[in-house]
Amino acid sequence: MHALLTFRIALFAGLMVAGRAAPIAAQGVTPTFEDLRADAHRGETVYVTDQAGKRVKGRVVRISPASIELVVKGSPREWRASDVAWITERHRHAGRGALIGLAIGATAGALLVVADSSCENSHYEGCGGDDAGYALVFAALFGGMGGGAGAAVGAAIRSEHVLYVAARPRTTSHVLAPIVSQGIIGVRAQLRF
Numbered sequence: 001m002h003a004l005l006t007f008r009i010a011l012f013a014g015l016m017v018a019g020r021a022a023p024i025a026a027q028g029v030t031p032t033f034e035d036l037r038a039d040a041h042r043g044e045t046v047y048v049t050d051q052a053g054k055r056v057k058g059r060v061v062r063i064s065p066a067s068i069e070l071v072v073k074g075s076p077r078e079w080r081a082s083d084v085a086w087i088t089e090r091h092r093h094a095g096r097g098a099l100i101g102l103a104i105g106a107t108a109g110a111l112l113v114v115a116d117s118s119c120e121n122s123h124y125e126g127c128g129g130d131d132a133g134y135a136l137v138f139a140a141l142f143g144g145m146g147g148g149a150g151a152a153v154g155a156a157i158r159s160e161h162v163l164y165v166a167a168r169p170r171t172t173s174h175v176l177a178p179i180v181s182q183g184i185i186g187v188r189a190q191l192r193f
Contacts, residue, residue: 034065041060041063041163042060042061042062042063043059043060044059044060044089045057045058045059045060045089045090046058046059046060046070046087046088046089046163047087047088047089047090047160048068048070048079048084048086048087049084049085049086049087049088050079050083050084050085051082051083051084051085051166053085056070056072056077057072058070058071058072058073058077059071061076065081066080066081067079067080067081068081068084068087081166082166084164084166085165085166086162086163086164086165086166087162087163087164088160088161088162088163089160089161089163090158090159090160090161091158091159091160091161092154092155092157092158093154093155093157093158093159094151094152094154094155095151095154096154097150097151097152097153097154097155097157098147098148098150098151098154099147099150100150100154101146101147101148101149101150101151101153101154102143102144102146102147102150103143103146104146104150105142105143105144105145105146105147105149105150106139106140106142106143106146107139108142108146109135109138109139109140109141109142109143110135110136110138110139112138112142113134113135113138114135173191173192174189174190174191174192175188175189175190176188176189176190
């Protein structure tokens, strides 16, 4: 009963750690297609969103300073750089989740053996050796279960990395209007960036 409760607590803690939201780090976004031309993106699956907001998934064939070509549903398709609003790629985190689950599961399995008080006769010489063997077995068993659970949770987590964002022209507008009413005189000011 005690071992089952400890296992449930360790499994819950492992799932909470593996399933937490990853902090967003500053990402280097390339300002032009020319910076994207590296062969590193050839063959990758990316998402292109055009200026109208339509999003298309495809595999990169070619990126030039003026355009990007993808294979979309088996046929090639090309966008001019001026038509693209942004380009992103998605990543799953099954490997990271598996490692976190493995570490938590193995630790929980070893702690179950260490916390077990069934070795009441401390003068018995074989007790310590048995505990070490059981600790390895339980660490491997629980580590495998934790790794599998962590991989499943990690596979469900997706993050999106922005590769390119089109430069938007900076526009500012301002409104300055008088307000005149019976008993009220004022000015309405509005600035937009």
